[in-house]
Amino acid sequence: MKNKKNIGDKVLFSGNEALAQGAFEAGVRVASGYPGTPSTEILENLSTYEGIYTEWAPNEKVALEVALGASFAGARALATMKHVGLNVAADPLFTAAYTGVKGGLVIVTADDPEMHSSQNEQDNRNYAYAAKVPMLEPSDATEAKEFLKIAYRISEEFDTPVLLRTTTRVAHVKGIVTIGETESSKATLGIEKMPEKFVMLPAHARKRRGELEKRMGRLREFAETFPENRIAWADKTRGFITSGVSYLYVKEAFPEASVLKLGMAYPFPDRLIRDFAAQVQELIIVEELDPFIENHVKALGISCKGKELIPASGELNSHILRKSITGESVRELFAPVPIPMRPPNLCAGCPHRGIFHAISKLKVFVAGDIGCYTLAALKPLSSMDSCVCMGASIGTAFGMEKALGKESLGKIVAVIGDSTFMHSGITGLIDVVYNRGFSTVIILDNRTTGMTGHQPNPSTGVTLGGDLSGGIDIEALCRAIGVKHVTTVNPHDHEEAGKILKQEIERPEPSVIITKAPCALLPEMKKRKDKNIHRVIEANCTGCRSCLRIGCPAIEWVPLTPEEAKQSGYKETQKGHSYINAVMCDGCGQCAPLCKFKAIVAADQDNGNKNG
Amino acid sequence: MDKVMNLFLCGVGGQGILLASEVISSACIHSGFDVKQSEVHGMAQRGGSVISHIRFGEKVYSPLIEPGDADLVVSFELLEALRYLPYMNSNTRVIVNTQKILPAPVATGMDTYPADVLDQLKQRKLSVFPIDAFDIARSIGETRAVNMVLVGALSVFLPIQENIFMQVIEKRIPEKIRKVNIDAFLKGKETVRGMRTDS
Numbered sequence: 089m090k091n092k093k094n095i096g097d098k099v100l101f102s103g104n105e106a107l108a109q110g111a112f113e114a115g116v117r118v119a120s121g122y123p124g125t126p127s128t129e130i131l132e133n134l135s136t137y138e139g140i141y142t143e144w145a146p147n148e149k150v151a152l153e154v155a156l157g158a159s160f161a162g163a164r165a166l167a168t169m170k171h172v173g174l175n176v177a178a179d180p181l182f183t184a185a186y187t188g189v190k191g192g193l194v195i196v197t198a199d200d201p202e203m204h205s206s207q208n209e210q211d212n213r214n215y216a217y218a219a220k221v222p223m224l225e226p227s228d229a230t231e232a233k234e235f236l237k238i239a240y241r242i243s244e245e246f247d248t249p250v251l252l253r254t255t256t257r258v259a260h261v262k263g264i265v266t267i268g269e270t271e272s273s274k275a276t277l278g279i280e281k282m283p284e285k286f287v288m289l290p291a292h293a294r295k296r297r298g299e300l301e302k303r304m305g306r307l308r309e310f311a312e313t314f315p316e317n318r319i320a321w322a323d324k325t326r327g328f329i330t331s332g333v334s335y336l337y338v339k340e341a342f343p344e345a346s347v348l349k350l351g352m353a354y355p356f357p358d359r360l361i362r363d364f365a366a367q368v369q370e371l372i373i374v375e376e377l378d379p380f381i382e383n384h385v386k387a388l389g390i391s392c393k394g395k396e397l398i399p400a401s402g403e404l405n406s407h408i409l410r411k412s413i414t415g416e417s418v419r420e421l422f423a424p425v426p427i428p429m430r431p432p433n434l435c436a437g438c439p440h441r442g443i444f445h446a447i448s449k450l451k452v453f454v455a456g457d458i459g460c461y462t463l464a465a466l467k468p469l470s471s472m473d474s475c476v477c478m479g480a481s482i483g484t485a486f487g488m489e490k491a492l493g494k495e496s497l498g499k500i501v502a503v504i505g506d507s508t509f510m511h512s513g514i515t516g517l518i519d520v521v522y523n524r525g526f527s528t529v530i531i532l533d534n535r536t537t538g539m540t541g542h543q544p545n546p547s548t549g550v551t552l553g554g555d556l557s558g559g560i561d562i563e564a565l566c567r568a569i570g571v572k573h574v575t576t577v578n579p580h581d582h583e584e585a586g587k588i589l590k591q592e593i594e595r596p597e598p599s600v601i602i603t604k605a606p607c608a609l610l611p612e613m614k615k616r617k618d619k620n621i622h623r624v625i626e627a628n629c630t631g632c633r634s635c636l637r638i639g640c641p642a643i644e645w646v647p648l649t650p651e652e653a654k655q656s657g658y659k660e661t662q663k664g665h666s667y668i669n670a671v672m673c674d675g676c677g678q679c680a681p682l683c684k685f686k687a688i689v690a691a692d693q694d695n696g697n698k699n700g
Numbered sequence: 701m702d703k704v705m706n707l708f709l710c711g712v713g714g715q716g717i718l719l720a721s722e723v724i725s726s727a728c729i730h731s732g733f734d735v736k737q738s739e740v741h742g743m744a745q746r747g748g749s750v751i752s753h754i755r756f757g758e759k760v761y762s763p764l765i766e767p768g769d770a771d772l773v774v775s776f777e778l779l780e781a782l783r784y785l786p787y788m789n790s791n792t793r794v795i796v797n798t799q800k801i802l803p804a805p806v807a808t809g810m811d812t813y814p815a816d817v818l819d820q821l822k823q824r825k826l827s828v829f830p831i832d833a834f835d836i837a838r839s840i841g842e843t844r845a846v847n848m849v850l851v852g853a854l855s856v857f858l859p860i861q862e863n864i865f866m867q868v869i870e871k872r873i874p875e876k877i878r879k880v881n882i883d884a885f886l887k888g889k890e891t892v893r894g895m896r897t898d899s
Contacts, residue, residue, distance in 0.1 A: 100725050261763040262725060262737040340762035407766040421768045422785040422824055428811040430803040432748035636808045641747055644802055645809030
């Protein structure tokens, strides 16, 4: 086992690494998820422990269904996802609350306040309330591990799935974690037929609904004495109720104040809250995003302050908190100075770059999706016009097509990655075929899940554990659902790709173009020795900037003053020339055909300044 | 040490900031401190600006350094030091790698790289320690060891013994590249120690 650690060892773990260790210590047997920042590293780490089955599922709904099945068989099971992933998994979640569990079942939702890498910043504590399941909320890595183990005990004791919510500043913050004892489920492994519990046809579900209400009552009672709902009494002029990482900001900014820390975000310990509120002069609720605790406290008839002081969007920190509450800024800060932005970019050698360059020439509406390629929306490629959620590109394009009718033919394309197509793109494509559309779908197949750091997916041909698994043939899959026109192209070849693209978008039938070339950052691509590094023959460069329009990080613009231009043998009017940074160049060759003046050549093709 | 110490690392995706943070944080643990280290993954991996907060001391609550509260800033790239000025105060020590990595708007000729980064820092009376970490790393034969040069440079100001850093590097860095990383650390340390005049 790669992660061999001894009981009592103190290690530096991120919240996600701590959750993996917690799952191991809790005796989890099956874990499934879909990669998504900030949740990805939980399963990546867990997969290195022995004796636990871990997998990437095609989407979060499937991940939860797999975990639920494992629980039905008596095993402790884990499903992991980012906040928006729980939207996808919401369907099984709400019914899992009815069936309950056999082996403990925990669902981790990793929320992303401030949207460091997400399309929205929903507060998933609302799911606990809506689905009627308990939720625990750790504030750092140390608690993350302990709370996960507690979550399994609660799950089995109360016969319920348990949500565990992290946020970016728990998931990705490293702190000290002590390796603990392992435990196991009290449930017995095996097949047990319990149709009244597991078959949610209406007659059974109505009974389970009653059970669910009773369970929530017992959980509310449990919350009153749950040791992780704890009061630290201090100065009583100001008292805070808080949970998760917000607790740490409260302790940092107001170390002298009394605090009620809710380790269980839902349901609430009403008596404990009333008792705390009654003893402090001023009560302030500190929480990131929604007024989830605040609304409940107010509903209890207790007056408190919350969102009128503290921002309802974005991440908190101790500075924002202090300023919100006391009005004081800590000190005069150095003012920011205007400097160039440093936006993220598609990598040098990225196979997506050429395709977006080709698409941008067609001036079509590009319905986009979630992945590295969403960066094509930024300058200079500027070739993505919508991006909603995982798998939405195809449906969006198809909806536009149906709204506009025949006149939209040749004016809209959908783009989607291989992993995203597997996640939930395929159902959109089935809709196009079944409902007689003519949408053109470009599947950007870079053989991996790029954005989250190279997790395999069902089309990659390898599992999370590294076993070969064949891999779904995307071309054959598209044909099988009824797409007659499926073409695979090499995205590094602009000309060919552009030609096929033009031909297919004009076709009054559904068509799929698969652009297939591996991600430039895959280890085997980084290590390859046959890189054909390109260079600029400076004498041939006219400074037209055509090559800069594909936004490759290896191509730089060297500005020239009129004197410098003259000295270098250019006309005085030439403002500069392009230069290829040999350290960064990946040798993909996408830039060469863009230069009409043949100034870009492969290094092994030309040694001098000859024309052509 | 009763006060929590705040280290702020910034640079560009791919420069090894996260590994450097891990080495520093581990050294803090081995010296008996509580420590929290925070970074953001995701978009930043694709050549964007990357930051890492490290806080250590007797007991650390918040994982984030407040604006104006950094004791030490290590900028892995020249320009990035200016981007995070609001985290500094007049007592902040700033170690700056003078290596330039052009941001996309500069590379495409849409914007220009500021010419006077070090002067701008000095004008604000900050203690600035410029170091050509890329050149040092190249001189010892491993350009990717820029991060360890900077960890060595930073170590001059930390209440952590050199042998603890050595133990952490020993444990964390694969044997094949361990020696160059240790050399990088020592060279960085020596370079900045030579510049230090305050104590």
